[in-house]
Amino acid sequence: MQVEKAIDYIDNWKKCDISRLVNHFHFIKGKDVSSQYQRVQSMTLKTDSLKASLLKNDIKSMAIHMGLSKAQAKPEELSFSPVFSVIGTIGKPTYDDFSILEEEPKGIVPESFKQALSNNWLMTDQSMIDDLFVAVSTDKNSPQLQRLHSYQITREINDLLFSILTDKGIVSKMKSLHFHLGADMNKYSDKYAFTFSPVIELVIEKLDDEELLRVAKLGMRSNISLMDDEDDSIFIEYLKPCPSTCNE
Template identity: 30%
Template sequence: MKSIPQEEKLLRWQREHILRLADHFHEFNEISGQHLRAQKFSLGIEALKIVADNWKTTTQIEIHLGLNEVETEKNAITFIPLFKTINAQGEEAFFDMEITNEIPKSNTRTVNGLKPDIVPESYVYMVTENWNTVDFHLIDDLFVVQSKNSPVRVRSYSLTEDLVKQLNSMNGEDLVAVHVYLGLDMNKFNKTNLTSFTPIFGFVFKDAVANDTFSFLDALNFSKRNNELKTREIFVQYSRPCPPTC
């Protein structure tokens, strides 16, 4: 797919006709004969290194919603989230995320006859499953919210400063992946003053600490430790949509 400047990607998202928005989250799979939906995006290797190297000085973390150039045959996912960081000096950096489309599995089952030590992915699994199964024709409305009595389209989602500080307590050199999972919170569905689209931020660290060492546990979830890779993923389930919070 041909890539276009980041600023244009953001403008395309804002300007796209509402009835065509859902198309950008789907692509046709020739093998299955079905349209597949975007579910997960990740930072590429070069972008991840820059983010990790500047982890301790990062004060703001956001994702901005964008659209890449539309293919003539419309046989590609053209929605693209841009990962944004701001440091203490106010310097901004944008990074295109890459589609990877693997979502967390529910840990409510047993593994080898034993229940996992923690079951934190249940909320993540629920909202990503909601997104994956919502009717195609409803997607257009998930990004619209009433602001000052007028419908507006959400442009970005940001983490609170307190949450970023919590994440800053981890070592940037241990950051091995950054993901964004597309989700839908049914508790906000059909509420015009709230946006029901709910992105989940995922930060994978080597030897990540246990969840009882963090505060804000209502906003953070933790994956079961990957003993083979010695990693653990921290899920951030709450972020502020802009508009209406900006």
């Protein structure tokens, strides 16, 4: 993904009228008279470019930025498009954009997540969607409304995800990275917390025993297939948002 395009996506999100954000999460699926608006549930990232960035460099930081592919939402296409950035110790940052995950592989997303965060997202009234991305700053001297910008991935902020994405053995087996949209309604009454709560899913080729042990030690939730020819998944929940984990 070109740097200029990535910056445009990120700026579109930051500059969008907060009351119009909801339009970017919906699109009309199909072209016949029975077509209905659909709310995006999951995004996916093809990992060829991402793997190249992760494997060739010592990683300083990563981030998943909220983004919009278009400043004005159009009914016929989804314009919500997060951006994944990688900053290495050398070279320039690299960027990759997500696309909609058209069909979830059966059994990949844990049922517990579907019944909680995912269902909350899908069932949230359209008039409340914008509220999921806004929180009050914790500065007691000058509290202000803040919009969710990104999820920073560093050793200090999100150690679990950073550790797995800098494990070159596991990264070499990574097939895709999914961004499942969710809402933690327990946070809705907390004006200092963002209610939007996505889950990251890493789909990887079959892990060997040593790799399984590394995942277990990291304490990550994993969905390990019992079939030798099926992929494994690793899930990371409750990412720490920016703000307040950044100095933007």
